[in-house]
Amino acid sequence: MKAILSSLITLGICLTPINPILTLQPATAQTEDLSQQIEQLQEQAIQQATQGKPFESIEKFKQLLTIARQQQDRELEAFSFLGLGLNYDNIGRPQEALKEYEQALVIYREIKDRSGEATTLNNIGEVYRKIGKPNQALDYYQQALPIFEEVGNRSGEATTLNNIGLVYNNIGKPNQALEYYQQALPISREVGDRSGEATTLNNIGAVYASIGKPNQALDYYQQALPISREVGDRSGEATTLNNIGLVYRQIGKPNQALDYYQQALPISREVGNRSGEGVTLNNIGAVYRDTDRPVEAIKYLEESVTITLEMRRGLKREDRKAFLKQEEGTSIALIEILIEQNQPEKAFEWANLSTTFELADYNRLIGAGVANPEIQKEIDEWNQKSEQLNLLSQRLQEEFSIENIPGVGTQKAIS
Incomplete structure (x- = not known):
């Protein structure tokens, strides 16, 4: 009886099984029973991971590790280790994911398993991309790509091409992103990787949305959505629903946008995709803000920022700043609405929790007249320590005003 170990490689936010890398040949009835147990655990672990049951999958991978x-x-x-890392990444615990991946990488190199090594390199790159470290992400992807090519793993090659495209799109280079996506798409189709095909179609749509071509974006999203549903990729389905909502928001149809966001949100929650949940909460909040419903906007933006802070706590201290910088738009939009709604105490609390000094409009906050004496005392102490307050105030107005910060208060695509 064979036991198959199918490595998992992350493609955007989707999971793609890679070709079998090990076959166990039992010599006795006892080892055959063990082999069957391992095979069953593997199948359950992978199925649970791909169906959005990360905690159940983690338990199975821990049993396999034992x-x-x-x-x-x-x-x-x-x-x-690879399976544990993938699940921790999906539930928004990137530091734990990196720890598991790094242990897997050491072993794959030790046993000279090149396909496993490439898969792990790709997945480490994906964690770094998500926490706002594009250069490190590119470094790992570019180590993975030639190994996949060397071993003839076409699905892994397509995955990594797609992920390199994600980095270029994230750093504002859409043309380079499209080049990589358009290399990845025919390979995914060639090898019959429907989930990878849907993810890449989604990502191409996101590029067209970002360069102001909503009709082209919608066309790609509408190709991606039925494929995600066909293969049971719930996380990918939620991603594309969110992104279709973005297009409707972009063309001035907020009600339709809200409808798609509200379809996406429960799916992200169901599959435990905390990052996707946070993005969709942000987008719902932005629609409510733009349609003059501040109470609802505050509710959803606060939930989104809470997820960001939860994910940040799981990072190493040196990684937190880059991650928060990447996610700060939601926090600043929330602070702005709270100030407009005459809730300076709450604005101050969120500013301290979720932004850096330079990115919060503290002058307006101080001028609002905080009623709570303890908070006012904190503001006064902060004010006394800032010898260059007036100079910084001018800098805030010129360089870091709410209106001029890229991404602030805007809605987000998921790639």
């Missing part, structure tokens, strides 16, 4: 160590099976051990 067996791997008992049997001194290094390849099964690496696979278990």
